[in-house]
Amino acid sequence: MEGFSSKFSSSTNSGSASSSSATNIFPFDGDYYDHQHHHQNDGQLINGMMTTMMMGQQERLNQRQRLHLVPVVRSQPLLIDDKSNNNNDYLSCNYNHHHHQNDDDKSNDGAELKKKKKGIAALEKKIRKHRYAFQTRSQVDILDDGYRWRKYGQKAVKNNKFPRSYYRCTHQGCNVKKQVQRLTKDEGVVVTTYEGIHSHPIEKSTDNFEHILTQLQIYTSL
DNA sequence: CGGGTTTGACCGGCGC
């Protein structure tokens, strides 16, 4: 996966024409995240997630340049670092296996099951993965990143005008989550935060450039 | 019926 970071940074030059932060081109433009300073597992994590959106990125850049379209995306993807960095070693652990409850599990009252679930949740919390956020200027909240998501919650967050939505990847056994919320400060911007690594390939192609464009606010000038 | 969303309840962590 070493091709990833280089490929990614290679798109830097095409973008940063101006220093104005508001006119960064497309997500993932410019510096992203220094892989060197992080655990290798983190790199994989990123790749696992980012390939979803990075597929055909260069292609799209070229295409955009041809079209002279400039999607306005304020996007310095943020690494939301967890305080417990020393747990990185566990990131590669595979917790995606199904928790098949054995048939011999006769203590089958809901309480037991719930307890079990709690334990697992606690465990997974302990080894919480890094999260990565992207800011995208867009009218629609749900940006198609090629994976299928099921919404499992929505919450009003303090000091925020807009609610935050919680999604989980619907693929069986895949535990990736994401949160989506619109900024109070600039309600044209949607922040998407990913957590975890997909245990499966992407479900559908993301190289539909037209479709991506429809989700973004764009300038047709220049 | 099989998948998704909605939405209030619930829960654990944290600061006081």
Add this chain to the structure above:
DNA sequence: GCGCCGGTCAAACCCG
């Protein structure tokens, strides 16, 4: 403890 807050569950609901 207690109350707040963010995150999750799950029953109800919706829809092709």
